[in-house]
Amino acid sequence: MVRAGYAPVMHLRRSERCPRRSPWRDGVLAVCVAAAAVTGALLAPPAGTHLDQVAYLLMLTGALALAVRTRWPVPVLLISTGCMLVYHLRDFPGNAGVIPLLVALYTAVRFGHRRLAVVPALAMVVAIVKDAGGLGGTPADNGSRETFLLLGWLVAAAVFGEVSRQRSAYIRQVEERAAEAERTREEMARRRAGEERLRIARELHDSLTHSISVIKVQAGVAVHLARKRGEEVPPTLLAIQEASGDALRELRATLEVLRTPQAEEDADGAGPASGLDRLPQLVERARSTGLPVRLEITGGRRPLPEETDRAAYRIVQEALTNITRHAGPAAPARVRVDYRPGELAVEIEDDGRATADQPPVPGTGLLGMRERVAALGGTLDARPRPEGGFAVRARLPLAPVPAMTGGKRGAR
Template sequence: MSETTAAMADRPGLRILRADLISLRGHPMPPLAWPRWLRWLPHSLVCFAAALTAAASASPTAPALAIGHAAMLVLALRWPASAWWLSMAFVTGITLVYPPTRDTQIYVWMVHAGVLFLLALRVRLFSATTTTVLSTLLAVGLKASGRTVGSWTMITGALTLFALALLIGAVVRGRREDHARLTEQIAATARERALRTVLEERTRIARELHDVVAHHLSLISIQADAAPYRVQAPPAELVTEFASIRTNALEGLAELRQMLGLLRSNGPGDSTTGTSPQPSLAQLDGLLGNVRAAGLRTTARIEGTARHLPPGVELSAYRIVQEALSNVLRHAPGAEASIELSYAREALCLRVVNGPAALPAAPSPGAGHGVIGMRERVAMLGGEFAVGPTPDGGYEVSAVLPTCPVPVPTPEPAAAPPGAVAVAATVAVAVAVAEKETYA
């Protein structure tokens, strides 16, 4: 017999009822996602309805029972299951011990219907339906016993209130749960979109830096192949070492070509690659000319002595300025922009500032990821990046890009034989042509 009882207690429906209705834990009704002064409006209305019902239903014979029953509405705001059980007890006690008059009978069922509604907002549909059925059986049983004052029409009206409380409560709870799931899905989608944007931006940066790395590896392979011919009678160990350096450089180039095909592939079977050279700060004047032709008034100022920087720094600085000016054209039409480049000893500081928009900005679908790209470029170089509005209503983009000292080329040895120099030059040209054909 005990095993049968345990099996019945493990049924899903009984577990739901036990979790929802036979529990003393609080289940507060959450505030609305409205402005601050309206968030607690439903709670205030429930308290006002409880006070109004207590005043209207209190009879001279049992005012304490009427007030206590009305207080169940307030209790249901935090403990809906306990409030429903107590409301069932109050209905039974009021009806059997102090039968209400015909005028106050309806308030008893209105209070109970309100408790049912507040319960249906917080428990599952199965539990809410069970409580409605039990409340209906209680109303019909009290009427059948002859202790309830009023006609069957009044009881029918009370049952209608119970059904409406269940229906409206279930609908509101379902909409709230759907809204919560939708909000969670939107947040998850936003996180996925941000992550995908970062990965796409990093892929684009890797594609651009590929050309820079490939250029250096090509130079290493050419210099390693030509170096033995620049010295008369080089040792065999030195020739072998240079050959090993060139072999490693060519293997690195081959792996870079494979990676480039993967990064630049737009889909299955598509391995289209671009061959245009990557820009640098040397093309900054051309960029400014293009944005001025598009209607953006732009000024540029350079502080310090302009010098050659590592290709990665040059490329990142150009792309940051390009994206910042594109954002000005897109989001602040009619504004003026200024660019400041400061060449410090170990860093390049750039700053792009624009004033407030003179015209309303047109919608730009798909935009909004440029800041992510700029931040990724600066993070790749270990620099500092900041964006934000200015006091006059404009916007500012600033970045500090660390620079590594550019190695100074070693002077050519003066004692190199003329024949060795000629052979070295011929080999260097031949290797460069071969590398260009292979890379293309």
């Protein structure tokens, strides 16, 4: 296991060896190195061979090759080494060929080609042998001393490249560990959220599902007995039976969403929750409880985003529930749904007992409405009316959605 510190990296991927960088930077570096090499050669003391076209060609070739050093570090190192060696063997003034070689060697080692450092080392051995009088040359003490100094510079360039490589590897490891830690935290958060959803689903199933099922069964039995006796079934009892059935359906859909939050809709297009397509049934159920409700839908009906469709239905549902509980007996109510360009307007008004002087205390129902509307980027205004009663007005922005085919919910 790698511990904190400069961990050794045995092998680098190609993308790590040659990271992308702006080509013009290497181009500018190559031009600067070429200028430095030529200037150094012109200022150097005369040697056995005067500067000629071959000398300039060797200096410029070794230096300008650095323009592609990050893309092809190995060929650049070989070219710079060859130019340096030929320049030295031809006994041109100065050590201009070494400057590009230092940069090329640093780059090769920096990108993980440490073994290739032996290539310029062998070239320096050949230069030392030549300076010592081998290869048909004339012994030169000063030249041999300078060659040893240049060999030291090459070692320093290689060491500097290795240190830079290790530092980059260390930084990369730190970044990877940080990214892995972040992924781990996100996975733990998702797992905990999933466990909490499952817990809530179990609690809802064990408590609400059983109670609502009992209500539905008892209401069904009462309806059956009334019809068996030839009696008229009370509308309230029918409303209880229908409402309990709808509550069971929506509760089961909610439990399914809690257990599989990414579940897709069934192929038949039946979505997991109610939308405005079930608004007439909702209003009819409210009427069966004795609440006079008038439904008005204006504008051209068109497909709605699923979240907007569901939010509009829930707003109407909660508003009608509040009217039944707080507005007083038989308080007339009006529901208006207006399909406007770019938005959906939903208004629910009643002629109940609420006044501006004595507004009702906001509960979790109104809070849930505001949260739904805010999540969609809309606005909600819920307050007593000046002439008496209460009004809920919501504006939900609409984003264009493609027409659905195959019976998908929303194409109504």
